[in-house]
Amino acid sequence: MNATASPDTARSGSGTRATPRRIAIRSTAKLVVTEAKLFVREPLGAFFAIVFPAALILVLGGAMPGFTEPSADVGGRLPIEVYLPITLALAIGTVALVNLLNALAADREKGVLRRLSTTPVSPVRLLGAQLVVNVSALVVGCGLALLAAWGAFRITAHPNVPGLLIAFVLGAASMVALALLVAAFTPTGRAATGLGSLVYYPMLFAAGVWTPGPLMPDAVRRVADFTPLGAASQALQDAWAGDWPRPLHLAVMVGFTVVLGGLATKLFRWS
Amino acid sequence: MTVIEVSNLQKRYGDQVAVRDVSFEVRAGEIFGIVGPNGSGKTTTVECLTGLRRPDGGTIRVLGLDPDLARAELRRSVGIQLQESQLPDRLKVWEALDLYSSFYADPADWRALMADMGLTAKRNTVFAKLSGGQKQRLSVALALVGNPRIAVLDELTTGLDPQARRDTWQLVRDVRDRGVTVVLVTHFMDEAERLCDRLAVVRAGEVVAIDTPANLIARTELPGIERPSLEDAVLALTNPPRAAA
Numbered sequence: 001m002n003a004t005a006s007p008d009t010a011r012s013g014s015g016t017r018a019t020p021r022r023i024a025i026r027s028t029a030k031l032v033v034t035e036a037k038l039f040v041r042e043p044l045g046a047f048f049a050i051v052f053p054a055a056l057i058l059v060l061g062g063a064m065p066g067f068t069e070p071s072a073d074v075g076g077r078l079p080i081e082v083y084l085p086i087t088l089a090l091a092i093g094t095v096a097l098v099n100l101l102n103a104l105a106a107d108r109e110k111g112v113l114r115r116l117s118t119t120p121v122s123p124v125r126l127l128g129a130q131l132v133v134n135v136s137a138l139v140v141g142c143g144l145a146l147l148a149a150w151g152a153f154r155i156t157a158h159p160n161v162p163g164l165l166i167a168f169v170l171g172a173a174s175m176v177a178l179a180l181l182v183a184a185f186t187p188t189g190r191a192a193t194g195l196g197s198l199v200y201y202p203m204l205f206a207a208g209v210w211t212p213g214p215l216m217p218d219a220v221r222r223v224a225d226f227t228p229l230g231a232a233s234q235a236l237q238d239a240w241a242g243d244w245p246r247p248l249h250l251a252v253m254v255g256f257t258v259v260l261g262g263l264a265t266k267l268f269r270w271s
Numbered sequence: 272m273t274v275i276e277v278s279n280l281q282k283r284y285g286d287q288v289a290v291r292d293v294s295f296e297v298r299a300g301e302i303f304g305i306v307g308p309n310g311s312g313k314t315t316t317v318e319c320l321t322g323l324r325r326p327d328g329g330t331i332r333v334l335g336l337d338p339d340l341a342r343a344e345l346r347r348s349v350g351i352q353l354q355e356s357q358l359p360d361r362l363k364v365w366e367a368l369d370l371y372s373s374f375y376a377d378p379a380d381w382r383a384l385m386a387d388m389g390l391t392a393k394r395n396t397v398f399a400k401l402s403g404g405q406k407q408r409l410s411v412a413l414a415l416v417g418n419p420r421i422a423v424l425d426e427l428t429t430g431l432d433p434q435a436r437r438d439t440w441q442l443v444r445d446v447r448d449r450g451v452t453v454v455l456v457t458h459f460m461d462e463a464e465r466l467c468d469r470l471a472v473v474r475a476g477e478v479v480a481i482d483t484p485a486n487l488i489a490r491t492e493l494p495g496i497e498r499p500s501l502e503d504a505v506l507a508l509t510n511p512p513r514a515a516a
Contacts, residue, residue: 018376018377020376023373023374023375023376026373027370027373027374030369030370030373031370034362034366034370037361037366038359038361038362041361041397042361106359106360107359110356110357110358110359111353111355111356111357112356112357112358112359114323114353114356115353115356115358115413117323118321118323118346118349118350118351118353119346119371119374119375119417120343120346120347120374120375120417121374
């Protein structure tokens, strides 16, 4: 624990002794900062992760007639209030299956993971840095969307906050596990992007992006309940309306996280 | 002093034999070349040396350590420039050097290294916008940024124009002059002849000769060729023996 330099161990030229722990902290911090810079330097990806959820709320609320007035179609609630948790699910799906997946696939295809495995830093640490950056972007994007809904349309919801947080964390975890699994068995960046979007659009459909809330047909909902993003969306909607997420949806999200995450860990190729 | 010892190395991928029987020693401070045709097992050999692959047989000692057991320790003292290893497109030159130097306890001064590699003018250029030679120089710089005792350089000049190749050769000599032992994998004979103190010639996963370039040339006798080049010498060693005419 003693990190101070003693005269016989201090190297000439460097002021403080580089303990393994200090190196680990410094290199991990640098990895996170570097990944954050790279994230922002993909303007399109950064836009869809961070700005798009808020923009969607503003456009729908501002331009769609009746979106901010109670509607019988959604049980007398405001359509925008119904759509807000779905937007959060959309953000989770986008960050996991577009931003994170593309970053992982590109790093492997370019041999970045392989290069890292020749240094004292394990490529697992890079993966961790990417998770930190992408989840941060997701949180900022969702925060902006909530802020936009509240600021522009004075939404007065009484969400079940712990339930909302649980739904959000489990939803993000199950979608990250799905993205890791897709990254694990796609050989190239292009294949990962292709397979990613093949999964992405059905996931958005299951989340109710096109058929929000009560507009989703019952049969479709029963299938959607068993998809990670569909369950996440339902759980977020329940919590947003003030209830607890249903056990079925929580179980589906936990199940996908464990099974997909476990498979991804087994199958992931580092080079 | 010997820094690398390889004896009877074997490696298979499925039923494909990549390395049949490879043995050699590398002495401290030399530039040791591994040459041979594509698919002869050069890259697999250095991947085993650096602990990236586990050999099926034989023993390896790098700085007295088994790379398979002491991977973590060797990663600190062996710098590796891998074939076709790139960086993220939008990563800048200085960011790459700064990042990779943070991985080591006693790194080289990356600004000085950047200047030595002639990359200072490109410090704010992203990886995708670098020329082939500049990418290669950055890659070598990353292999050296941890102040390694051994540098393994795989197919360093593939795809470079003649001037960039010559600049890269000078770079390898400079690396050696810093006291770093260099293992150079190549299939360019002019490169091997100009740079290497000694060469291991491999064919189909086996070492067929180890000697200085001059000795390899001197011992080659080819009918009809008065002064064989190193390329003639290596081709004579690596081509399957022709049916006697």
